[in-house]
Amino acid sequence: MKTPTLPPTTTLLRDARTWLLQGRLPITTAIALLLATLFANLVVADNFLTAFNIRSIFANVIPLAAVAVGQTVIVLGRGIDLSIGVIATLSSVVTVSVVEPWGLPAALLAGLATGAACGLVNGLLVAIVRLQPIVATFATSFVWAGLALYVLPPGTAAAPRMPDVIVLGYRDTLLGIPNAAWLLLLIGLSWLVLKRTRLLRHVYAVGGDEQAAFATGVRVARVQVLTYVIGGAYAAIGSFAMLANSGSADALAGGGLTLASIAALVIGGTRLSGGAGGAGGTIIGVLVLQLLTSLLVALRPPTDVRQLIDGLLVILALALAGLWSGRRRGR
Amino acid sequence: MNLATLRDRAQLAEPRDLLRNPVVLSLLVLLALFAAGNLVAPGFASYGSFVNTLRIAAFLGVIAAGQTIVILGGGEGIDLSVGKIATFSTVVVAQVSQGEDERLLVAIAAAFAYCGLIGLANGIGVAYLRIPPLVMTLGMVGVVTGIIRVYSGGQPEGRAPAVLSQVVNGTALGGVRGSVWIWLVVAVCTIWLLRRTTFGRRVYALGANREAAFLSGINVQRNLVLLYVASSLYAALGGIMLLGFAGAASINLADQYQLISIAAVVIGGTTLAGGIGGYLGTAVGAVVLQTMRNLLIVLDIPAAGRQVVNGVILIVLLSLYGRQRRLRQ
Numbered sequence: 093m094k095t096p097t098l099p100p101t102t103t104l105l106r107d108a109r110t111w112l113l114q115g116r117l118p119i120t121t122a123i124a125l126l127l128a129t130l131f132a133n134l135v136v137a138d139n140f141l142t143a144f145n146i147r148s149i150f151a152n153v154i155p156l157a158a159v160a161v162g163q164t165v166i167v168l169g170r171g172i173d174l175s176i177g178v179i180a181t182l183s184s185v186v187t188v189s190v191v192e193p194w195g196l197p198a199a200l201l202a203g204l205a206t207g208a209a210c211g212l213v214n215g216l217l218v219a220i221v222r223l224q225p226i227v228a229t230f231a232t233s234f235v236w237a238g239l240a241l242y243v244l245p246p247g248t249a250a251a252p253r254m255p256d257v258i259v260l261g262y263r264d265t266l267l268g269i270p271n272a273a274w275l276l277l278l279i280g281l282s283w284l285v286l287k288r289t290r291l292l293r294h295v296y297a298v299g300g301d302e303q304a305a306f307a308t309g310v311r312v313a314r315v316q317v318l319t320y321v322i323g324g325a326y327a328a329i330g331s332f333a334m335l336a337n338s339g340s341a342d343a344l345a346g347g348g349l350t351l352a353s354i355a356a357l358v359i360g361g362t363r364l365s366g367g368a369g370g371a372g373g374t375i376i377g378v379l380v381l382q383l384l385t386s387l388l389v390a391l392r393p394p395t396d397v398r399q400l401i402d403g404l405l406v407i408l409a410l411a412l413a414g415l416w417s418g419r420r421r422g423r
Numbered sequence: 424m425n426l427a428t429l430r431d432r433a434q435l436a437e438p439r440d441l442l443r444n445p446v447v448l449s450l451l452v453l454l455a456l457f458a459a460g461n462l463v464a465p466g467f468a469s470y471g472s473f474v475n476t477l478r479i480a481a482f483l484g485v486i487a488a489g490q491t492i493v494i495l496g497g498g499e500g501i502d503l504s505v506g507k508i509a510t511f512s513t514v515v516v517a518q519v520s521q522g523e524d525e526r527l528l529v530a531i532a533a534a535f536a537y538c539g540l541i542g543l544a545n546g547i548g549v550a551y552l553r554i555p556p557l558v559m560t561l562g563m564v565g566v567v568t569g570i571i572r573v574y575s576g577g578q579p580e581g582r583a584p585a586v587l588s589q590v591v592n593g594t595a596l597g598g599v600r601g602s603v604w605i606w607l608v609v610a611v612c613t614i615w616l617l618r619r620t621t622f623g624r625r626v627y628a629l630g631a632n633r634e635a636a637f638l639s640g641i642n643v644q645r646n647l648v649l650l651y652v653a654s655s656l657y658a659a660l661g662g663i664m665l666l667g668f669a670g671a672a673s674i675n676l677a678d679q680y681q682l683i684s685i686a687a688v689v690i691g692g693t694t695l696a697g698g699i700g701g702y703l704g705t706a707v708g709a710v711v712l713q714t715m716r717n718l719l720i721v722l723d724i725p726a727a728g729r730q731v732v733n734g735v736i737l738i739v740l741l742s743l744y745g746r747q748r749r750l751r752q
Contacts, residue, residue, distance in 0.1 A: 174682070223741050226501070227689045230682045231737035238730025245727070351561055364555045365499065396576055400569025407562035411554055 119361045119373040121413050126376050129383035137390035143265075149382055150272035151263055154333035155180070157378045158279055160353035161371040162326025165286070167357060169295040169319035170302060170366030171218055171225045175210070175233035176327050177349035181341075182236045183207040184331035185244035188252050188341040196255060204328045210236055211324020215317030233350075246344055253340045262336035275333065276375070283371040286322070295319055299366025355406060356381055359413045380409060445692020445700070448743055449707040456714045464721045472717075474599055480713035481606035482665045484706050486677070487684040488613045489657030491705045493556070494688050495617070496650045497630030497697020500556050504545060504563040505658040506681030508538050510674065511571050512662030517581035517672035518574070527584045534659050541567060542655025546648030560651075564681070571674055579672040591667030602664050606706075609660070613702045626650065630697030687712055690740050711740065 133140045159180055166173045173179075187203030194202070210232070217228045244252075264271050286292055294315045297305040306312045330349065335341055354364075360377030362369025384405050393401055460467030486505050493502045512534040519530035541563065548559040571579075590601045617623035625646050628636040637643050662677050669676060685695075691708035693700025715736050719729050 217738065221742055223738070224689060224695050226695065227686055227741050228738065230686065231734050231741060234730045234734030234737065236734075238727045238732075238734065241727035241730060351564075354558070354561060358555070358558045364557060396573050397569075399572045400566065403562070403565030403567070403569040406565050407559075410558050410562045411548065411552055 119370075119376060122360045122373045122376040122380065125359065125380045125409055125412065126383070129380055129387060133383055133387050133390065136387060140386075140390070145386075147263060147265070147270040147272065149386060150270045150276060151337055153378055153382045154272050154275050154279075155330045155337065156349055156352055156356065156381070157276055157375055158326050158330030158333060159349045160356040160374045160378050161279055161283055162323035162330070163350075163353040164357045164360075164362055164369065164371045164374045165292075165295065165326070166319045166323040167354075167362055167364060168292075168299045168366055168369060169316050170299045171316060171319060172229065172354070172364070173211075173214055173320065173323050174226060174229040174350055175214060175236055176229075176323060176353060177351075178233045178236040178240070179207050179210040179324050179327040180331040180334065180349055181345055182210060182240040182243070183328040184335050184341040184345075185240045187328075187331065188254060188335055189243055191254060192252055196258070200332060203331060204325055207324040207326075207328025207331070208321050209324070211320040211322070211327070212317065214324070215320030218320065219313040219316035244341060246342065254335045258336045259339045262333070272333075279329070280372065280375055283375075287370065291315065291318060296367055299363075300368070352381065355410060359409050361413060377413075381406070384409070446704045446707055449691060449704060449711055452740060452743065453707065453711050453714060456711065456718055460714070460718045460721055463718075467718070467721055471598065474603070476710065476713050476717055477603045477606075478600040480710045481602040482661050482668070482677075483680060483683065483687060483713060484606050484709035485609050485664060486658050486661035486680045487687040487705050487709055488609060488702055489654030490684040491613075491688050491691075491693055491700070491702050492617070492626060492657075493650050493654045494685075494693055494695060495626050495630045495697055495700060496647065498556070498633055498647075499695075500549075500630075500647075500650065500697060501560065501685065501695070502545065502651065502654045502658075503557065503560040503681055504541070504567060505654060505661075505684055506678045507564045507567040507571075508541055508655050508658040509662035509665065509677035509680060510672075511541070511567050511574075512538050512659040513666040513669070513672040513676050514571055514575050514579045514674070516587075516663055516666050517579055517583060520581060520584045520587075522582040522584055524584045524586045527586055530584075531663055534663060535656060538655045538659035538662075539652055541570075542652040542658075543648065545655065546651035549651060550644040550647035575672075575674065577674065579674060582671045583666045583669070587663070587667040588670060591664050602668065605664060609657075610702065610706050617702055622646075622649065627698055630699070632698075683712060686737060686741070690743075715740075 137145075139145055159176055163173060163176055166176075183203040183206045186206045187199045190202050191199035213235075214229050214232055217223050217232065218225045221228075261271060266274060294305070294310045295318075297308070297310055298312050298315050302312060305315075331341075334345070356377035357369070357374040358364065358377070359380055360369065360371075360373030360375070362373060384402070388398060388402055388405075391401075457468040457473070466472060486509055490502055490505055493500045515534040515537055516527075516530040519533045520526040545556075545560055545563055548554045548563075549556050554562075591605070593601045595601060595604060617626060625636070625641050628639070628641060629643065629646060629650075633643060658677075658680075661680070665677055666672055687708035688700070688705050689695065689708070690711055691700065691702075691704025691706070693704060715733070719733055722729075722732070724732065
């Protein structure tokens with residue numbers, strides 16, 4: 093979409109902005125935000141660099157990081173998944189329900205299969221039935237939420253728990269580095285591997301120009317379905333982190349991850365209309381969101397104002413990232 | 424004459440094309456839902472039940488009117504903050520009026536003013552700062568949540584003034600409640616606004632082809648801002664009506680309308696790409712969604728099953744008209 097020329101008063105401003113951002117990578121804003129929030133945390137919070145604090149920051153960041161990477165793959169292919177947080181919920185209740193009878197590996201596999209299957213349904217609805225992604229995945233989110241309630245009704249007396257190995261291991265360290273940080277590294281590496289595949293090249297092609305991709309022989313529908321399957325699988329990985337972090341599952345948790353994942357990928361410089369960006373930026377975006385939260389905890393503002401400051405900071409981060417993607421989309 | 428009007432007439436002129444008209448299609452779905460409900464629970468399709476459905480659908484209908492306008496304006500336009508803005512409006516009216524009738528008008532004015540400012544911020548973000556609408560309005564949800572918290576201290580005080588409750592819940596002509604009459608007025612005004620005013624034509628022009636709209640002398644950015652202000656004003660009105668119905672405000676009273684308002688728009692045949700559609704379809708879409716909800720209550724299945732059925736029916740409804748064109752086929 094082309095945007096009309098701006099009135100002359102703003103031309104100067106635009107030129108200045110163009111000059112400032114010329115030739116930079118889309119994740120420049122994200123990295124700048126990361127450094128800024130990191131610095132602010134170092135200044136404000138005396139206990140920021142303690143081992144405990146760093147461990148818990150990484151532990152809290154993994155569920156959103158995994159879900160947001162999945163969302164990024166979907167958005168790159170010109171889709172969006174408003175049910176991805178609920179997929180994580182469904183996958184977590186499935187995993188925790190079967191971990192006792194089936195053992196851990198089988199349970200994790202079941203959770204992964206659940207996430208991928210949900211993604212498959214979303215993908216088929218979007219790519220084959222050709223429903224508009226926003227409303228189609230909003231509709232399926234009811235289905236997943238209902239299934240989650242069915243699998244693990246809330247308020248069950250003896251709610252199943254994850255084995256202690258997982259729960260304790262999640263907060264442990266290896267070679268002086270928190271296990272959760274290793275996990276984040278793994279998620280990042282999995283993206284780097286994924287990015288080198290032909291599938292992902294096709295995803296970028298579809299996101300950039302659906303018609304052109306179709307014309308050059310990319311099987312657009314198949315590619316789009318697969319992005320949702322991958323997204324669902326990442327959501328399942330996020331759900332394992334949720335389980336490891338809290339020990340048990342809640343059929344009503346996880347819904348908030350959806351919108352946070354979109355915020356994270358936008359901060360990370362991925363274009364919402366698809367075809368540009370990547371999960372590296374998204375992971376930085378997730379860290380920015382988490383650091384903003386911990387900054388707020390450290391600042392200890394009056395409880396009433398806290399949510400407002402949080403909202404304003406997030407919208408500021410989104411606006412800074414949005415200015416970038418807006419410039420790229422225009423002209 | 425307006426393009427949309429021309430198209431409507433052209434479609435209505437050809438009887439065999441009638442089924443392609445989203446409004447007709449939604450009405451047929453509505454009839455089917457009532458028929459199905461009547462099989463399960465005799466009396467579901469009675470006049471009283473229908474009027475009662477309208478009474479509740481009115482809130483969604485009013486809030487979705489603003490959503491329709493934003494979506495029609497195109498450019499990936501969408502307003503995810505309508506639910507939270509409506510909630511804020513209930514909180515403002517309840518707190519400013521403190522339940523007293525004589526302060527109702529001041530309270531309503533305050534709600535419109537505050538919510539209008541939020542819409543203005545949305546519009547400026549989208550039009551001038553070029554933040555994608557989905558992101559801007561999503562971020563605004565967080566900000567408005569914070570504003571509600573600050574404004575109410577987490578525990579909204581006050582309640583709906585008696586007059587407001589009477590107007591919204593009172594029965595007028597033919598057993599029809601006040602909220603339905605308000606909705607009828609809003610619907611007529613909205614359809615008039617979209618089809619007969621310069622603003623309405625500009626909305627369609629922006630949605631159909633923004634470049635062409637600019638070249639024909641429309642101030643694109645200013646009109647974009649107006650779309651979001653309009654959307655938040657509709658949300659404020661929906662919130663005021665909802666307060667009259669519920670009696671007291673809470674910090675999440677209208678949050679559920681965030682996404683369901685988009686579903687109403689799409690079921691009503693307005694495309695998310697913008698430029699095509701209208702409010703009549705959205706209004707029918709709102710009634711369809713409310714009827715579906717009632718049907719699920721009548722069916723009396725446990726919460727888990729109800730959610731699943733809700734989602735499945737929503738998918739079926741969307742696939743009737745919310746489908747995009749296939750690639751080159």
